[in-house]
Amino acid sequence: MKNEPPPDRTELHAARDEFVTQWGAIGSAWGINRTMAQIHALLITVPNPMTTDEIMADLKISRGNAHGNLRELVSWGLVRSVVRKGERKEYFEAEKDVWKMFCIVMRERSRRELQPAKEVLAHCAERTKGLRGTEAAAFNQQIKALRDFLDLSDNVIAKISRSEQSKIIPFALKFLK
Amino acid sequence: MKNEPPPDRTELHAARDEFVTQWGAIGSAWGINRTMAQIHALLITVPNPMTTDEIMADLKISRGNAHGNLRELVSWGLVRSVVRKGERKEYFEAEKDVWKMFCIVMRERSRRELQPAKEVLAHCAERTKGLRGTEAAAFNQQIKALRDFLDLSDNVIAKISRSEQSKIIPFALKFLK
DNA sequence: ACCTTCTTTCAGAACTTCCTGAAACTACAC
DNA sequence: GTGTAGTTTCAGGAAGTTCTGAAAGAAGGT
Numbered sequence: 481m482k483n484e485p486p487p488d489r490t491e492l493h494a495a496r497d498e499f500v501t502q503w504g505a506i507g508s509a510w511g512i513n514r515t516m517a518q519i520h521a522l523l524i525t526v527p528n529p530m531t532t533d534e535i536m537a538d539l540k541i542s543r544g545n546a547h548g549n550l551r552e553l554v555s556w557g558l559v560r561s562v563v564r565k566g567e568r569k570e571y572f573e574a575e576k577d578v579w580k581m582f583c584i585v586m587r588e589r590s591r592r593e594l595q596p597a598k599e600v601l602a603h604c605a606e607r608t609k610g611l612r613g614t615e616a617a618a619f620n621q622q623i624k625a626l627r628d629f630l631d632l633s634d635n636v637i638a639k640i641s642r643s644e645q646s647k648i649i650p651f652a653l654k655f656l657k
Numbered sequence: 658m659k660n661e662p663p664p665d666r667t668e669l670h671a672a673r674d675e676f677v678t679q680w681g682a683i684g685s686a687w688g689i690n691r692t693m694a695q696i697h698a699l700l701i702t703v704p705n706p707m708t709t710d711e712i713m714a715d716l717k718i719s720r721g722n723a724h725g726n727l728r729e730l731v732s733w734g735l736v737r738s739v740v741r742k743g744e745r746k747e748y749f750e751a752e753k754d755v756w757k758m759f760c761i762v763m764r765e766r767s768r769r770e771l772q773p774a775k776e777v778l779a780h781c782a783e784r785t786k787g788l789r790g791t792e793a794a795a796f797n798q799q800i801k802a803l804r805d806f807l808d809l810s811d812n813v814i815a816k817i818s819r820s821e822q823s824k825i826i827p828f829a830l831k832f833l834k
Numbered sequence: 835a836c837c838t839t840c841t842t843t844c845a846g847a848a849c850t851t852c853c854t855g856a857a858a859c860t861a862c863a864c
Numbered sequence: 865g866t867g868t869a870g871t872t873t874c875a876g877g878a879a880g881t882t883c884t885g886a887a888a889g890a891a892g893g894t
Contacts, residue, residue: 491784491785491788492785492788492790492792492793492796495781495785495796496796498780498784499777499778499781499800502777503774506774506777509769509770510770511685511686513881514882515882515883525799525800527791527792531840532840532841533840541884542883543841543842543886544883544885545883547841547842547843548843548882548883551842568840568891568892569839570840570841576799578803578805578806579806592686593683593686596683597683600676600679600680600683601676604675604676607668607671607675608668608669611668611669613669614704615669619672619673622701622753623676623702629756632827649813650809690851692853709870718854719855720855720856720871720872721854721856721873721874724871724872724873725852728872745862745869747870747871
């Protein structure tokens with residue numbers, strides 16, 4: 481019941497493997513754990529939800545590794561855990577819509593990295609705002625420029641990711657150039 | 658000639674130190690080497706170009722470390738080296754315009770990370786395009802969605818960073834939401 | 835209560851990335 | 865050529881990150 485020989489299964493499997501491997505490498509460059517990127521790559525190109533054990537076997541990784549990274553992906557909202565009725569095992573499936581993936585990542589990165597950055601800047605501005613002298617003025621101005629920029633980024637991300645549709649960007653693109 | 662006592666130099670210096678430290682930490686989260694982020698933070702908040710030795714002393718880092726990261730910043734285009742006539746030392750100064758910084762970073766990351774990703778996807782699409790079966794079809798479709806998304810991103814980055822002015826974004830922002 | 839299946843945790847190992855300090859190199863001046 | 869000021873390189877070590885495997889913890893079934 482599990483093995484009607486599917487056409488070109490081997491080649492498809494190999495291609496997916498390549499994608500998973502390479503995607504992991506690319507993830508690293510963006511500050512994302514390699515295994516996490518691999519699990520994600522696997523789940524978005526696979527037709528059905530997978531269990532921890534299947535993922536372990538497929539990627540040849542340990543239980544602890546698979547477990548931790550799956551939790552992380554779930555906490556980002558990129559992966560959901562699904563339970564099939566009558567089964568105790570937990571299955572995992574990824575959000576496959578590329579646009580939604582993008583919005584999730586932007587929202588999360590904004591929350592996790594832009595906000596802290598803004599606080600740092602606010603604090604620096606606070607402690608130097610009373611200082612006199614041209615050097616202090618220049619420092620303050622630079623900090624302000626950075627703050628304004630981050631506020632703007634925040635805004636863009638919020639707006640883009642609220643409008644849950646991909647048509648917006650090609651549309652807005654027309655106004656640029 | 659070097660030490661007219663500047664107002665609040667100490668507090669300003671401390672605030673800059675805080676900024677440098679924290680910015681380094683934030684850089685890490687974005688896949689950027691901590692020291693590189695710190696040197697950059699230092700150079701964008703300092704009034705005059707600095708030498709390698711001054712940077713080493715300020716950040717308490719080794720010559721090799723300072724040297725390598727300065728080269729890297731120069732190769733990104735975020736820092737320029739300037740030579741003062743009659744002096745043999747090399748001075749470094751950062752691009753301070755936040756908008757230009759942003760464009761540089763986007764262009765570089767696109768070149769260094771988006772392009773490789775696109776090649777990976779192109780190759781995966783190539784090897785599976787002839788396969789039959791619904792699973793292969795789904796795989797192909799997903800790869801295509803990713804490619805389209807990266808192409809779009811490329812476009813956005815190219816257009817935004819070509820129009821060398823920050824007014825564009827707030828303007829385009831009006832059309833969203 | 836006990837067994838089975840699945841999940842979670844975590845100490846230490848493996849790996850990767852980054853940094854240091856010293857030596858080699860370059861270029862100019864005398 | 866010798867000296868001096870500055871730059872570049874790199875082997876080895878330190879620090880940081882990720883992974884493993886085993887053990888402990890749920891949760892349900894009989």
